[in-house]
Each structure stands twice: as structure tokens, then as C-alpha cells.
Amino acid sequence: MPQDVPKTSPFRPADREARKLARDLIAAARFASLGVLDPETGHPSVTRIALGPGPQGELLTLVSGLAAHTTALRTDPRAGLLIGEPGPRGDPLTHPRLSLQIEARPVHRDELRFPSMRDRWLADHPKSALYIDLPDFLFFELRPLSGALNGGFxxxxxxGPEDLT
Incomplete structure (x- = not known):
């Protein structure tokens, strides 16, 4: 019979290096993969979304009310977010990436903070000027609850949330 192998976590305790790497990934991201639960089937669904910082440093996405992931977030605000892209060379799995568990909260046009979010968003995403003012578009604030950071092999x-903001 094989001996029991002690179970050890592959995760290191959060430290300065991890916090900086995670925050840098978040700050640089202009898109991400969003995982939601389909309200009709309960199955996971993944899509690509635009991403960016708000005027207070909050993490935002601008979405159409017609999108399936918007319906999913309105039904269940729990979601997953994957940030980080492979570099131009080497094994894609050796490049840093951050997987976040988030809670998404809608920010509607009539909220006082919407205009400043709109201005900041357009500064980072100028092409969204084509649709940002359409009546079905709204922001979701994506509040990190926890994260798994892979900095490479x-x-x-x-x-935790305190490490990510």
C-alpha cells in the first residue's frame, strides 16, 4: 500500500510581489474573459468583455443590455474573470494570469457617478464612443472577492480583496 502523501497547497501566501503583479495585470487589462451562469440552463458561459478602471480605481465593464452575459449578471451577480494574455513568445502557460471571483453591480445612467465613469471609459476606450450613449448600454462595477494568481510555472x-485593490 502506498504511503499517504501529505497534502500541501501549491499556493504561496500573498506577498508584495503577488500584490504588485495582480494589480499590474488589472491596471493594464483592457479586456478579459468573463464567466457567468446562464440563467436558463445553469451552465457556465464564457465571453470576452471590455475592461477598464473607473475614476475611483474601481474595475468596470461596459455592456449592452441585450447581451446574454448582461442578463446572466442581472440574474446572478457572481461571476469569474480571467485577466492576462500570453506574450508573443514561449509557452502561453508561463505568462502571468489572474483568475478573479467577482460580484458584478450595475451602474445605471441616472447614478451620479455615471458621467465620470463615462469620461474615464472613453479616455481608455475611445472607439466605444460609437455605442456608449445608446440607451441599452450600462456599466457593471466588478468587485473582486478573491483571486488566484498564476505568475508562471x-x-x-x-x-483576498484587500490584495487586489
Whole structure:
């Protein structure tokens, strides 16, 4: 009979390096993969979304009310977000990426903070000027609850919300 192998976590404790890497990934991201639960089937669904910082440093996405992921977020605000892209060379799995568990909260046009969010968004995403003022578009604030940071082979951390903002 094989001996029991002690179970050890592959995750390191959050430290300065992990916090900086996670925050840098978030700050640089202009798109991400969003995972939601389809309200009709309960199955996971993944889509690509635009992403960017708000005027207070909050994490935002601008979405159409007609999109399936918007319906999903309105039904269940829990979601997953994957940030980070492979570099031009090497194994894609050696490049840093951050998987976040988030809570999405809608920000509607009549909220006082909407105009400043709109201005900041357009500064980072100028092409969205074509649709940002259409009546079905709204922001979701994506509040990180926890994160799993993979900094490359053998470098993984679990992060809390305080590590990510």
C-alpha cells in the first residue's frame, strides 16, 4: 500500500510581489474573459468583455443590455474573470494570469457617478464612443472577492480583496 502523501497547497501566501503583479495585470487589462451562469440552463458561459478602471480605481465593464452575459449578471451577480494574455513568445502557460471571483453591480445612467465613469471609459476606450450613449448600454462595477494568481510555472498565490485593490 502506498504511503499517504501529505497534502500541501501549491499556493504561496500573498506577498508584495503577488500584490504588485495582480494589480499590474488589472491596471493594464483592457479586456478579459468573463464567466457567468446562464440563467436558463445553469451552465457556465464564457465571453470576452471590455475592461477598464473607473475614476475611483474601481474595475468596470461596459455592456449592452441585450447581451446574454448582461442578463446572466442581472440574474446572478457572481461571476469569474480571467485577466492576462500570453506574450508573443514561449509557452502561453508561463505568462502571468489572474483568475478573479467577482460580484458584478450595475451602474445605471441616472447614478451620479455615471458621467465620470463615462469620461474615464472613453479616455481608455475611445472607439466605444460609437455605442456608449445608446440607451441599452450600462456599466457593471466588478468587485473582486478573491483571486488566484498564476505568475508562471511554480508561482501561484491566493489573494483576498484587500490584495487586489
Amino acid at each position: 511554480g508561482r501561484a498565490w491566493r489573494l
